[in-house]
Amino acid sequence: MAAHRSRRRIRARAAAWLEHHGRAVLGALGRLRMQWLATLMTAGVIGIALALPALFVVFMDNTQNVLGDWDGRPRVSVFLERDAPMDRARETAQRLRGRDDVRAVEVLTPEAALAEFRAHTQMDRALSLLESNPLPGVLLVEPPPGLSTARIDALTRTLEGLDIAAEVRLDREWVQRLHAIITLLARLGWLIAGLLALAVLLVVGNTIRLEIENRREEIVITKLLGATDAFVRRPFLYTGLWHGLFGGAIAAILVETAYLLLAGPANTLARSYASGFRLQGLDPAAAATLLACGVLLGLLGAWIAVGRHLSTIEPR
Structure with a gap:
């Protein structure tokens, strides 16, 4: 019997707790609806502050997609003489694979190069007018990770000395510089995100402070009736x-709008460079994260403001 009464008390307390919180949630929403213009302006400021770092994150994700498999390691492209037999090219590739300064060698025949070019461009009509394939065969030589710059340069000179090599290109410095720029931008983005998060806290805190001042008499009367600080x-x-929730929703809308405006031109630019890249927007997980960040910042800003200003309001 005692255990039964204890369970009933627990259920009653849980029901009362849920009822109080439900009333607080709906009451807060009702007050915001009555001041919809001020609410919209505050949420808009929060949304812009959240949208800027979100746009930066989307930009960084798309930049990583552009890089694809480019991990900063150099790759040497050996363009072969037009009359170089592909059997000689394959023998040379097999010989290069036995070197300790070579990780992998890929042989790209003129036909394969033309097919790849045709697959990534819309120049079928122009290519059909050519009497012969203008593209040479290529050896794509990839050094192992961690190979020193001096040894890579020595490998490049060795490849330049091949009798079937017409031109040798080392793709290294621009990839390394690009990765350095991306790293710098990522750190700058986190710094900006931190500053904008602080701005959101200040906006929410100031809004809550004004509401506390407007409801000072109500708070005093509520405390006189015995309300706890948690209830107030x-x-x-x-x-x-x-x-925070409204601001996060506005931020998601702004980011998605920016994506819709930029996707077409970005994809057209990618096709002009024979790239299969497609601009990506916010996925559902990222949108949910953006909403969660807005809610957390809104709660934190309100908690700071309430803790600072509510303690100064006491019945006399």
Whole structure:
């Protein structure tokens, strides 16, 4: 019997807790709806502050997609003489694979090069007018990871000395510089994101401070009736939550709008460079993360403001 009464008390307390929080959530939403213009302006400021780092994250993700398999390691392209037999090219590739400064060698025949070029471009009509294949065979030589610059340069000179080599190109410096720039931009992005998160906290905190001042008499009367600090604090916290949620939703809309505006031109530019790249926007997980960040920042800003200003309001 005692255990049964204990379970009933626990259920009653849980029901009361849920009822109080539900009223606080709906009450905060109702007050924001009555001041919809001010709510929209506050949420808009929060949305812009959240959208900027979100746009940067999307930009970095798309940059990584552009890089694809380019991991910063150099690759040497050996363009063969036009009359070089492919049997000689394959023998040379097999011989190069036995070197300790070579990780892999890929033989690209003129026909394969033309097929790859045709697959990534829309120049079938122009290519059909050519009497012969203008593309040479290519040996794609990849050194092993961690190979020193001096040894890579020595390998390049060795490849330049091949009797079937017409031209040798080392793709290294521009990839390394690009990765360095991306690393710098990533750190700059985190710094900007931190500053904008601080701005969101200040916006929410100032909004909650003004609401506390406007409801000072109500707070005093509520405390006179015996309300706890947690009970008084609750509606303000949910107000911050709603502000953050609305701001996160606006940020997601702004990012998706930017994607819709830029996707067409970006994809057209990629096709002009014979690339299969397609601009990517926010996926559902990223959008949910953006909403969660807005909610957390809204709650944190409200908590800071309530903790600072609510303690100064006491019945006399």
